[in-house]
Amino acid sequence: MLYREAGDFKTSYAADGQTFPIAFDRRRYQAVLVLAFGVVPFLVNDYWANAVLVPFLIYAIAAIGLNILTGYCGQVSLGTGGFMAVGAYACYKLMTAFPEVSVLLHILLAGTVTALVGMLFGIPSLRIKGFYLAVATLAAQFFLVWLFNKVPWFYNHSASGQISAPERSVLGLAVTGAATAPWAKYLVCLAFAVGLAWIARNLTRGSLGRQWMAIRDMDIAAEIIGVNPLRAKLTAFAISSFYVGVAGALMFAVYLGAVEVGEAFGVNKAFLVLFMIIIGGLGSIFGSFAGAAFLVLLPVLLKNLLVDGLGWSTALAAHVELMIVGALIVFFLVVEPHGLAQLWRLAKEKLRLWPFPH
């Protein structure tokens, strides 16, 4: 009875076009934000921050990025890991070169660098389509990882070939390095995730987002009605890479602290983020969060259940996890191709009519 648009009169265009047209939704959204910013930071401990919340938020940002490219613009990319690596290494170089500048600015700049690299690798998409493009983006993945491994300039000639984040603080509060409090890590990631999700939501329902969706649904038809494919595809690649780059920078600077490129940003990362948006829902911002939450929580859950609960070996549990993830991908594609986001939409639709569905 709460979940109704009835009686909620819109008196301006702005009110008519808002993201959450139903008052209950709006308040729920605000409540989630208050909870996330105001309550969770006081409750969060080291385990929850490092095992669940921080990776969830970072992967959510990466998933939104890939969703912009794949879900909204229809260009399948398997280069996410490589672009995350670009973000991480750009952030590292900026942090060490300009120590006096705020690390938050560095993270955004790292995203910008990644956007430029993404545009470069997006150029072939104008001629190459479908699978051919998916495979072509693997070129970015393998080349970038190799580059960061082999050119010592990128890791400042460190002996181990790793990069590790120096200690930096925002407003006198450590956010990178070993001394960072779990709630500080969480808040930084949350701020980025919420801000970027808000921008993405509004981008995708504006003119640019509609151009992307037109290209996704049929690029030739889109071209005929006046969408410039060059502009649409390259902006999708740029903005998507910006998000992925920010996610990579956060993952390196805030979450992991020290990174070896092949291990942290290998081709498996690219598949993982792709799985997140398939399970969560292609072409949905909420789906990106849902998919990220699902695939971050699943291994934690399975580990708790199988290794700690039943005493299985970690190797066996890892194999079971592979099987479950694979089976889930197929299951979701067969039964609900639009993912968790579609289940959410259906639930909301049901709720609107409840308790009198006829």
Next chain:
Amino acid sequence: MPDQILFALEVTLNGLMAGVLYSLVALGFVLIFKASGIFNFAQGVMALFAALTLVGFQTGQVPFAHLVNVLFGTHVEHFGWTMPTLAAIAATMAVMVVMALLVERLVLKGLINQAPIILFMATIGLAYFLEGFGDIMWGADIKRLEVGLPQGLSETIDAATFAWFGYGFFIDRLDIVAALVAAALVVSLTLFSQYTRHGRALRAVADDHQAALSVGISLRAIWVLVWSIAGFVALVAGVMWGTKLGVQFSLSLIALKALPVLMLGGFTSIPGAIIGGLIVGVGEKLFEFAVGPLVGGATENWFAYMLALVFLLFRPQGLFGERIIERV
């Protein structure tokens, strides 16, 4: 002849041989793509799975031993017998056919009429599933695969080239066998698709699904057939690669090597898979030989992809692929 040219020649020959092995994997991709329009990412994992199963049967391992031991507290590992190679190969093939049936029943049936890219992502899911399944079934340790294929330096070629150039070429005998097997495979697949009833049905499906349906060809039966054949090709590739590298997880990564081969050769052409494989094999070996030392080596990881990417810019359908015609 100067040494550098001889080295380059040897590298080229080895590249050709490696290319044949890439082609073996790429063949499986092409078969499935032609018959069902599905880009089967799981082909590499299928090769791994086939090789694992073959070793498991040969050495008489108990399937799911780890799981059974954990669940029931037993300590079973081996049945205590070994299977002759041919019987093990036949048993493995049976497993691959069962897998084809299950894939058709559980995955493809539910995805009829979906966009090709959705099917592609489903096969990525299948690849993950199969990888976990294979590891649970047979264990994840590195295994030796011994099916009686010759291995090591080929003395004949070494002696012959030494007599000609005063420098003996190193060619692995396994690579020569692989080349012969690949040739035999292509010839037999061509004969099968040209002269048998099922082969013709297969080509009809590849041409046009609806037209094939309307003349009474069962799409689903053909798909099972195609996936079985792809399973067979995966088995052959798994045996070759498994003998070369040992049966281990990295075997599934050869799928990633086969992708640029496909892009070069075109997704729909069997000769394209062979020639693409040769180009990639020679190209990456020569590039590593000539440029690798200057930039720190390990260029084989990405060279094939970059080559394919640049090549596609000029010819988006690959060397032998069908021309892509787009209509609104």
